[in-house]
Amino acid sequence: xxxxxxxxxxxxxxxxxxxxxxxxxxxxxxxxxxxxxxxxxxxxxxxxxxxxxxxxxxxxxxxxxxxxxxxxxxxxxxxxxxxxxxxxxxxxxxxxxxxxxxxxxxxxxxxxxxxxxxxxxxxxxxxxxxxxxxxxxxxxxxxxxxxxxxxxxxxxxxxxxxxxxxxxxxxxxxxxxxxxxxxxxxxxxxxxxxxxxxxxxxxxxxxxxxxxxxxxxxxxxxxxxxxxxxxxxxxxxxxxxxxxxxxxxxxxxxxxxxxxxxxxxxxxxxxxxxxxxxxxxxxxxxxxxxxxxxxxxxxxxxxxxxxxxxxxxxxxxxxxxxxxxxxxxxxxxxxxxxxxxxxxxxxxxxxxxxxxxxxxxxxxxxxxxxxxxxxxxxxxxxxxxxxxxxx
Amino acid sequence: xxxxxxxxxxxxxxxxxxxxxxxxxxxxxxxxxxxxxxxxxxxxxxxxxxxxxxxxxxxxxxxxxxxxxxxxxxxxxxxxxxxxxxxxxxxxxxxxxxxxxxxxxxxxxxxxxxxxxxxxxxxxxxxxxxxxxxxxxxxxxxxxxxxxxxxxxxxxxxxxxxxxxxxxxxxxxxxxxxxxxxxxxxxxxxxxxxxxxxxxxxxxxxxxxxxxxxxxxxxxxxxxxxxxxxxxxxxxxxxxxxxxxxxxxxxxxxxxxxxxxxxxxxxxxxxxxxxxxxxxxxxxxxxxxxxxxxxxxxxxxxxxxxxxxxxxxxxxxxxxxxxxxxxxxxxxxxxxxxxxxxxxxxxxxxxxxxxxxxxxxxxxxxxxxxxxxxxxxxxxxxxxxxxxxxxxxxxxxxxxxxxxxxxxxxxxxxxxxxxxxxxxxxxxxxxxxxxxxxxxxxxxxxxxxxxxx
Numbered sequence: 001x002x003x004x005x006x007x008x009x010x011x012x013x014x015x016x017x018x019x020x021x022x023x024x025x026x027x028x029x030x031x032x033x034x035x036x037x038x039x040x041x042x043x044x045x046x047x048x049x050x051x052x053x054x055x056x057x058x059x060x061x062x063x064x065x066x067x068x069x070x071x072x073x074x075x076x077x078x079x080x081x082x083x084x085x086x087x088x089x090x091x092x093x094x095x096x097x098x099x100x101x102x103x104x105x106x107x108x109x110x111x112x113x114x115x116x117x118x119x120x121x122x123x124x125x126x127x128x129x130x131x132x133x134x135x136x137x138x139x140x141x142x143x144x145x146x147x148x149x150x151x152x153x154x155x156x157x158x159x160x161x162x163x164x165x166x167x168x169x170x171x172x173x174x175x176x177x178x179x180x181x182x183x184x185x186x187x188x189x190x191x192x193x194x195x196x197x198x199x200x201x202x203x204x205x206x207x208x209x210x211x212x213x214x215x216x217x218x219x220x221x222x223x224x225x226x227x228x229x230x231x232x233x234x235x236x237x238x239x240x241x242x243x244x245x246x247x248x249x250x251x252x253x254x255x256x257x258x259x260x261x262x263x264x265x266x267x268x269x270x271x272x273x274x275x276x277x278x279x280x281x282x283x284x285x286x287x288x289x290x291x292x293x294x295x296x297x298x299x300x301x302x303x304x305x306x307x308x309x310x311x312x313x314x315x316x317x318x319x320x321x322x323x324x325x326x327x328x329x330x331x332x333x334x335x336x337x338x339x340x341x342x343x344x345x346x347x348x349x350x351x352x353x354x355x356x357x358x359x360x361x362x363x364x365x366x367x368x369x370x371x372x373x374x375x376x377x378x379x380x381x382x383x384x385x386x387x388x389x390x391x
Numbered sequence: 392x393x394x395x396x397x398x399x400x401x402x403x404x405x406x407x408x409x410x411x412x413x414x415x416x417x418x419x420x421x422x423x424x425x426x427x428x429x430x431x432x433x434x435x436x437x438x439x440x441x442x443x444x445x446x447x448x449x450x451x452x453x454x455x456x457x458x459x460x461x462x463x464x465x466x467x468x469x470x471x472x473x474x475x476x477x478x479x480x481x482x483x484x485x486x487x488x489x490x491x492x493x494x495x496x497x498x499x500x501x502x503x504x505x506x507x508x509x510x511x512x513x514x515x516x517x518x519x520x521x522x523x524x525x526x527x528x529x530x531x532x533x534x535x536x537x538x539x540x541x542x543x544x545x546x547x548x549x550x551x552x553x554x555x556x557x558x559x560x561x562x563x564x565x566x567x568x569x570x571x572x573x574x575x576x577x578x579x580x581x582x583x584x585x586x587x588x589x590x591x592x593x594x595x596x597x598x599x600x601x602x603x604x605x606x607x608x609x610x611x612x613x614x615x616x617x618x619x620x621x622x623x624x625x626x627x628x629x630x631x632x633x634x635x636x637x638x639x640x641x642x643x644x645x646x647x648x649x650x651x652x653x654x655x656x657x658x659x660x661x662x663x664x665x666x667x668x669x670x671x672x673x674x675x676x677x678x679x680x681x682x683x684x685x686x687x688x689x690x691x692x693x694x695x696x697x698x699x700x701x702x703x704x705x706x707x708x709x710x711x712x713x714x715x716x717x718x719x720x721x722x723x724x725x726x727x728x729x730x731x732x733x734x735x736x737x738x739x740x741x742x743x744x745x746x747x748x749x750x751x752x753x754x755x756x757x758x759x760x761x762x763x764x765x766x767x768x769x770x771x772x773x774x775x776x777x778x779x780x781x782x783x784x785x786x787x788x789x790x791x792x793x794x795x796x797x798x799x800x801x802x803x804x805x806x807x808x809x810x811x812x813x814x815x816x817x818x819x820x821x822x823x824x825x826x827x828x829x830x831x832x833x834x835x836x837x838x839x840x841x842x843x844x
Contacts, residue, residue: 001731004731005729005731033766033767035731035732036729036730036731036732036733037729037730037732037733037734037763037765037766038729038767039726039727039728039729039763040727040763040764040767041695041725041726041727041761041762041763041764042762042763042764043706044827044829044830045703045812045816045819045827045828045829045830046701046702046703046816046819046820046829047695047697047701047702047704047706047721047723047762048404048701048702048723048760048761048762048820049763049764049765049819049820049822049825050742050743050744050745050765050820050821050822050823051741051742051743051748051750051765052743052744052745052747052748052765052821052823053734053765053766053823053825054766054769054772054823054824055734055735055766056734056735056747056823057745057747057772057773057823059734059735060747126767126768126769128769128770129769130772167770168770169769169770169772170769170770170771170772170824171770262746263745263746263747264745264746264747265745265747267774267775269775318772318773318774318775319772321774323774323775323788323789324774324786324789325775325778328775372786372789372805375784375785375786375805376804376805378784379626379804379805379806380804382624382626383626383627386626386629387626
């Protein structure tokens with residue numbers, strides 16, 4: 001430990017003012033603080049500070065994402081070999097997925113962090129940890145077939161337009177990872193929508209797709225009214241279905257949710273209210289059902305598409321979500337409601353989670369505004385009653 | 392019994408080094424000091440020259456903007472040195488004490504024959520007036536105001552704070568006399584906040600002429616600001632005065648004996664203290680008069696000396712002096728050593744309110760908490776954690792943000808009059824973005840005070 005620290009001390013002058021790599025100071029600092037918690041002590045206010053910091057917080061979100069990441073990698077391989085009718089063991093399925101997914105993760109992190117480091121240097125502030133999470137979220141919410149250059153473009157767009165123009169981490173209105181997906185969704189719909197994008201089907205010589213192959217997701221079947229083709233509930237819950245890399249397995253998402261809730265990093269309040277909103281709307285559809293889609297059991301919606309993933313990892317982003325306690329209930333509930341409205345009532349998009357969350361991200365400040373106003377009104381009312389008493 | 396006001400939100404930080412209930416009287420300190428920075432917003436004007444002999448109760452300086460408020464010497468001796476800081480700001484007025492105290496006589500006129508004006512004049516003249524502070528702004532009270540009421544908190548909840556039952560023991564009459572004096576200052580009555588289970592002393596539970604309120608909950612329930620909020624929250628335009636228990640006792644002695652008898656009991660606490668216990672000293676005493684030889688010395692570990700508690704106290708030098716309002720010295724280790732991957736490694740020796748460390752699994756543990764900040768400052772990211780440590784219906788993050796953008800209207804609407812930095816100390820402690828919340832809140836209060844006075 002001493003040796004590494006001495007090395008850092010030795011090279012530091014190069015990065016400080018007047019040094020050869022002065023411009024890279026923020027980059028150096030980011031790596032230094034990654035390796036070492038600096039020996040900086042408090043000098044104003046509270047003399048002691050809670051041991052938790054941004055790095056640890058974000059790291060716990062990354063831990064919470066590992067179940068979906070690992071499962072997603074395996075499912076990429078599983079779906080591929082299923083499509084070409086080959087029987088291989090679990091490890092081969094996983095390795096296939098690993099090889100396909102790893103480049104996506106690398107591209108996402110590299111492009112996003114590059115933007116973060118550049119902006120930290122321009123604005124002369126420390127590199128924020130927020131992208132540690134966004135950089136892993138982006139690969140999990142896109143199809144495995146997305147070209148790498150597109151991922152890089154979307155990530156750069158999301159970080160600059162979604163975050164840096166507002167002032168960086170903590171100031172953004174929209175969830176950066178979802179913005180990256182929305183960018184791809186609207187700019188390159190052919191790569192994000194349809195039945196052919198979810199499963200890697202580039203064939204090598206001698207391989208061919210099995211007869212009757214379809215790469216459609218459950219939501220796609222529902223959108224065209226082919227309910228009989230839905231996978232079983234167990235398949236949808238376990239996640240052995242086509243979909244974005246990390247979204248398919250409700251079980252893996254639940255494991256991640258457990259980590260977020262146990263550590264208190266993710267907001268249970270938001271998660272529960274999204275689920276409540278989804279179930280409520282699903283039940284309403286059941287009651288007033290006029291077509292087969294509206295008749296499917298409400299809980300189906302929770303295990304199809306990106307509902308579970310969005311609930312646990314996306315809606316809970318503390319910056320773009322509602323920031324007041326009461327606001328979180330309203331925000332979450334409406335995400336659930338709108339997701340189902342888009343899925344069932346809107347004919348254009350089979351999946352509604354992304355748009356619902358982005359839409360509520362925009363409305364979160366408005367919700368907060370009314371919650372804050374309620375607090376202010378309470379205070380004013382108290383003052384008026386106090387005045388009546390004294391006069 | 393009256394109903395118990397229970398607060399749920401808050402946090403008791405489990406620290407090592409609680410003071411044992413042993414009271415010692417150390418030898419007289421070789422130096423005493425009065426520190427103008429203890430009184431927020433004060434601009435002192437000296438009244439005497441260096442080398443002047445003073446008695447206990449002799450005036451040293453006054454408030455430039457409120458000339459009736461004078462500050463007097465706690466001991467008799469010689470005014471030896473004026474210590475200035477940056478921009479020539481007066482930091483300390485040092486006094487070399489005589490072996491025995493000689494007091495100025497302020498008279499022992501019976502309280503029953505005095506009116507409110509005379510009581511205030513006596514407090515002002517003796518230099519005890521600064522012991523009475525006001526909300527909003529948490530500064531020395533303005534003698535021309537008519538406070539809605541006066542509050543005294545009879546227990547403390549800050550980490551390692553003094554046990555008031557132990558402190559008041561043997562001084563019950565002085566405390567009651569002090570309460571009687573406070574009763575003269577307001578028409579709204581004196582409110583005494585006691586702990587529903589822990590306050591046993593009859594000085595508190597059977598105090599006369601006051602309304603007693605019983606509280607229960609985690610820190611900051613012992614803060615007078617929290618108690619005011621739960622009894623009668625401060626509205627715009629209202630003023631509430633408050634004083635600490637030991638200051639009430641000193642005020643009581645002034646009216647009983649006619650002198651400024653500045654003796655008080657302080658707790659020497661913290662993980663770096665070998666034998667944490669209580670000491671009877673005179674306010675302003677140099678702390679090495681009692682802390683010396685009682686501090687752990689470990690290779691490479693620098694101790695930090697704090698006058699007050701770890702959340703809102705002031706950092707002082709090892710030969711520094713205890714602050715005017717403080718009744719506690721805390722000594723904890725500095726955290727000036729870098730830690731390899733310190734943010735990542737799962738350890739059991741760190742306390743966190745979050746469950747990302749193991750401390751939540753070990754509620755019986757007490758910690759040797761150091762002063763490392765652990766990260767650079769970040770913008771607000773995590774929401775909802777500040778509310779969990781503030782037992783008031785106030786939105787801490789929104790209030791702090793309104794101060795950051797200097798939105799006076801919003802600060803007022805969000806209830807800035809009801810709070811003081813010490814009430815927000817836990818918000819600062821838990822903040823994962825390491826934002827200096829107490830400093831920002833103090834700036835906000837200063838802005839409001841400037842705007843409206």
